[in-house]
Amino acid sequence: MREKPLTKRQEEILIFISDHIASVGFPPTRSELSKHFGFRSPNAAESHLRALQQKGVIRIEAGRSRGLTLTALSRPSLPPSNTARTPLPLVGRVAAGSPILAQENIEHEYRVDPSLFSFRPHYLLRVEGNSMRDAGILDGDLLAVHRTPEAQNGQVVVARLDDEVTVKRFKRKGHLVSLLPENPDFQPIKVDLRHQELVIEGLGVGIVRPQLDN
Amino acid sequence: MREKPLTKRQEEILIFISDHIASVGFPPTRSELSKHFGFRSPNAAESHLRALQQKGVIRIEAGRSRGLTLTALSRPSLPPSNTARTPLPLVGRVAAGSPILAQENIEHEYRVDPSLFSFRPHYLLRVEGNSMRDAGILDGDLLAVHRTPEAQNGQVVVARLDDEVTVKRFKRKGHLVSLLPENPDFQPIKVDLRHQELVIEGLGVGIVRPQLDN
DNA sequence: GTTTATACTGTAAATATATACAGTATTGGG
DNA sequence: CCCAATACTGTATATATTTACAGTATAAAC
Structure with a gap:
């Protein structure tokens, strides 16, 4: 029961992170996020991450590169086929x-x-x-x-x-x-x-x- | 099937990496590896990683932080916890x-x-x-x-x-x-x-x- | 109609990280 | 015995990455 729902954009970011972990093997950096979404500033990614953390769907480990983890809350908003587990x-x-x-x-x-x-x-x-x-x-x-x-x-x-x-x-x-x-x-x-x-x-x-x- | 088997130490390193990914959510850095095993030099970790890569059980993505991924070959030497199909x-x-x-x-x-x-x-x-x-x-x-x-x-x-x-x-x-x-x-x-x-x-x-x- | 949240651009800097280079010591095999 | 592989210490540096600060613009909220 999340208080505030994710925006469409935030959902896209979350799905990208989830996919990145599933397919690449580790979470993306701000710069990789920016490149994928076309942001010219890494801060655009940073802000999104903060928002996602605020809403409880990801955790950010301060000072650690690629320190992003999905929380239990993030699962429901991910599409059903997000991991390779769903056929x-x-x-x-x-x-x-x-x-x-x-x-x-x-x-x-x-x-x-x-x-x-x-x-x-x-x-x-x-x-x-x-x-x-x-x-x-x-x-x-x-x-x-x-x-x-x-x-x-x-x-x-x-x-x-x-x-x-x-x-x-x-x-x-x-x-x-x-x-x-x-x-x-x-x-x-x-x-x-x-x-x-x-x-x-x-x-x-x-x-x-x-x-x-x- | 691997030509050269892992040494005991290399196996420990591999298992730590695997565990780290499973529990922390992303692979460790050289420094984190060193801290865990008590190395005083990050190069000790680096060398181990090179050896593991050489033996085909991990992949190292050059220039990317935490750019470690397990390969299909790594599976036989890992405990049966996360068994997925071979990629x-x-x-x-x-x-x-x-x-x-x-x-x-x-x-x-x-x-x-x-x-x-x-x-x-x-x-x-x-x-x-x-x-x-x-x-x-x-x-x-x-x-x-x-x-x-x-x-x-x-x-x-x-x-x-x-x-x-x-x-x-x-x-x-x-x-x-x-x-x-x-x-x-x-x-x-x-x-x-x-x-x-x-x-x-x-x-x-x-x-x-x-x-x-x- | 002034906040507040969202969604970004742009720049800069601290620091986390990968990685090269130069060594030492030990082990097992040919 | 000597060589190659293993297992590290120690130092240094380029670069990858996080993260702060200063803005702009827009839409919804109050």
Whole structure:
């Protein structure tokens, strides 16, 4: 029961620290924090750390380099996949009408270090077909997906259209969305948001190819 | 399996480091090591660390405070407390003249469920260049490599030629080996085994793409 | 409408830390 | 016996890191 909740930025900082410990093996310095977040002053990081300490989610050991530790309080605010301990579900074929992460869609769970990916993945989705071939995403690849309803132009998205789940490159102009394949053999899908419902299930943040077919 | 076993003292040092990480939350400094063991010189600790690194049980990140991490090799000599799966080393640029898995080439280690791949990987190799683009292997991808000197025609191999490490498709006819790119912009490499030495470092068994560039 | 907290830039300095160099002593192996 | 590896002392220094001080700007809180 924390008195004050973390701000969005503070949460980002906390998650970075947690990831750094999990993947690199020790906590980051102020300067490393600054570099990652683009701060031009190490004091920006320092202030954030003070705030996080004030709110009880981290401890700072004075005078010790990298003297940051997470407290018990920090756990709840961290996303569930923050450590390598929580497995990534592999979603195979998505049954019509069911949420992507519904039990029936989950084939298996794999333990994958989330820090492997530049963006935190929430699940793996088996890609079907070769519509994204020229982006290096092949049939059978596992797409690491970050769950979010927001997408920017040019990003690879997992979208749901008429209960079909598809992986395409996202492009939006006003209320017109194009789902672009990366393969000349396929046609772009055009959606008018006024007449058709389009749900962005998440962003593609990486690929795992379980085998190289020879 | 280690060539040279740790000395008793080295084992003590290793266990202290491991305990420190587990209980304090980050690795110790040379001075903290010295204080604990009663060394009057930080160089005593430094030497021990070098020895441990030499024997492959820890990694030292140059210039970073507390930049110590345990490697997969350290596990057998540690008490069974924190048993995690053995991590996959990520090999970045391979320095000329050094074995692929030499300490200096290992950028990081990731815990990745080996069952994710159809064939058991031994390490990840960062792919440079786009010579395998049409096989869906892009610049920056991490190739999961199974260490073996045997290759069959058509397999994706990690080969070493003139101290250069390269990823290509393997084709052999008698004493003539072709290393085939999968990109028309690149030329096949032909090697006559009677005149040139070619070492097969391993087989590509999968891909991890840490980010989708948009 | 003046605080208060957040979110930073910019500079500077104390000090923590890594690490080189020069030694000493001991041990076990060839 | 001599060499190489181990296990340290002692000193020094470059640099990594923490951390203080002085600001600016913005949004929410009172």
